Amino acid sequence: MASVFDSFVKKHDFLVCVDSDGCAMDTMNCKHFHCFGPCMVEEWGLQQWAEPILHRWNEINLFQMTRGINRFKGLAMALAEIDKQYTAITGLDALLDWAENAKALSNDSVAAAAAACNDPAGRTCLEKALSWSKAVNASINTLPDEVKKPFEGAKEGLAAAGLFADVAVVSSANRDAVVEEWQQHGLLEHTDILLTQDCGSKSHCIGEMLKFGYAPDHVLMIGDAPGDCDAAEKNGVWFFPILVNDEKASWDELQEKGLAVFRELKYDQYQTEKKQAFLANLGG
Numbered sequence: 168m169a170s171v172f173d174s175f176v177k178k179h180d181f182l183v184c185v186d187s188d189g190c191a192m193d194t195m196n197c198k199h200f201h202c203f204g205p206c207m208v209e210e211w212g213l214q215q216w217a218e219p220i221l222h223r224w225n226e227i228n229l230f231q232m233t234r235g236i237n238r239f240k241g242l243a244m245a246l247a248e249i250d251k252q253y254t255a256i257t258g259l260d261a262l263l264d265w266a267e268n269a270k271a272l273s274n275d276s277v278a279a280a281a282a283a284c285n286d287p288a289g290r291t292c293l294e295k296a297l298s299w300s301k302a303v304n305a306s307i308n309t310l311p312d313e314v315k316k317p318f319e320g321a322k323e324g325l326a327a328a329g330l331f332a333d334v335a336v337v338s339s340a341n342r343d344a345v346v347e348e349w350q351q352h353g354l355l356e357h358t359d360i361l362l363t364q365d366c367g368s369k370s371h372c373i374g375e376m377l378k379f380g381y382a383p384d385h386v387l388m389i390g391d392a393p394g395d396c397d398a399a400e401k402n403g404v405w406f407f408p409i410l411v412n413d414e415k416a417s418w419d420e421l422q423e424k425g426l427a428v429f430r431e432l433k434y435d436q437y438q439t440e441k442k443q444a445f446l447a448n449l450g451g
Contacts (some may be wrong), residue, residue, distance in 0.1 A: 235392020261289025278290035320418030325357035359418035369398035
């Protein structure tokens with residue numbers, strides 16, 4: 168089967184990877200506030216405990232070191248807590264096992280896991296996870312365009328990176344949503360390849376891009392979450408953080424300093440400083 172990587176053509180010696188939600192696009196909060204958490208409450212009938220459960224969902228996915236976690240890992244984590252604190256989640260072990268061990272965490276993957284599950288309760292839980300994920304995507308599609316916009320400075324930062332580097336979107340978000348949002352705001356024209364949830368983990372995607380011949384010290388991952396930093400570290404490439412609630416200043420600094428330091432291959436000490444600020448920002 169053809170892969171998105173098959174049609175990619177390397178044009179530069181440098182590669183800049185960039186996350187979407189919460190990094191380039193100011194869409195992360197609204198999607199979790201209005202789509203992810205409420206759809207979980209609806210799918211599992213948790214309305215009785217909705218307020219504390221939604222508060223905890225937002226903590227897990229937005230405001231602590233698990234920020235940006237894959238949607239299914241976040242779901243598994245939240246449901247495990249709900250199972251202990253509020254009400255039993257039938258068949259939860261099957262979902263926890265799949266979320267921990269699956270090679271890909273996507274709608275297709277959870278559908279295949281449900282079909283292969285011999286335990287009726289486990290199959291039901293996996294099917295509910297798929298139903299939830301589809302409901303989330305549908306809910307995101309109904310969000311008004313005015314709340315789905317890029318952070319100020321993101322488009323300019325991507326354009327600046329594209330002057331000397333290939334630019335890859337590396338996101339765990341749904342592909343259709345990323346395409347729609349990035350096209351609408353003119354961001355896609357500053358990118359060379361789009362790698363989303365269906366392409367595998369962020370770490371896997373960066374690893375696949377390295378196979379095109381980029382030296383690791385010629386690759387930079389721009390992200391807002393620990394998962395972005397981890398994906399960079401696992402591949403031995405650099406990381407630049409977009410800080411929560413300080414996104415414009417982060418994009419401005421990337422343009423004014425970060426990209427130059429990266430291009431001049433003097434990023435080591437600079438990254439140490441940026442990682443310290445990143446951990447402090449998320450309470451890590």
